[in-house]
Amino acid sequence: MADCTTYRPLVGSRQGELSPAEAAALAGHLAGCEGCRRWGAALASTEGLVSEALQAVAARRDFAPFAGQVMARIEHRHLGPLARLRRTVVLHPWFAAFGALAPVAAALLVALYVERGARHDRSTAALEVNSEGATTIIQSSDGPVVLIDDDEAT
Numbered sequence: 592m593a594d595c596t597t598y599r600p601l602v603g604s605r606q607g608e609l610s611p612a613e614a615a616a617l618a619g620h621l622a623g624c625e626g627c628r629r630w631g632a633a634l635a636s637t638e639g640l641v642s643e644a645l646q647a648v649a650a651r652r653d654f655a656p657f658a659g660q661v662m663a664r665i666e667h668r669h670l671g672p673l674a675r676l677r678r679t680v681v682l683h684p685w686f687a688a689f690g691a692l693a694p695v696a697a698a699l700l701v702a703l704y705v706e707r708g709a710r711h712d713r714s715t716a717a718l719e720v721n722s723e724g725a726t727t728i729i730q731s732s733d734g735p736v737v738l739i740d741d742d743e744a745t
Contacts, residue, residue, distance in 0.1 A: 603634040
């Protein structure tokens with residue numbers, strides 16, 4: 592029974608899957624073990640049924656587009672960067688359109704930021720200066736009223 596746990600996973604292996612030593616040891620075990628021979632016979636009959644069912648399903652399906660897609664991907668890897676970009680635009684136009692809009696949106700945001708900063712700088716640059724005697728009042732549209740008293744200078 593201990594030998595069966597070693598050899599049972601090897602039963603049903605295909606030609607070339609086992610080393611010559613493993614194949615000889617399996618053949619020796621199968622010669623003396625009726626249980627493993629029955630297991631191999633059941634496995635072979637099940638494999639035949641499954642194989643026929645899979646072949647029938649595969650025969651109903653057309654794999655021609657699949658092969659074409661695989662070949663297109665293989666050819667795609669050998670293309671240069673510009674040819675790959677052109678192919679991507681042709682195959683994925685929405686992705687290409689949104690990818691092209693990203694720099695435009697970034698440039699627009701930078702322009703709005705710079706324009707807003709320029710407007711802010713103009714408003715702080717406008718100062719109103721009034722002088723009444725020794726007191727000078729400086730007032731900006733953004734800042735507080737600042738009083739400078741020259742009483743100590745006289």
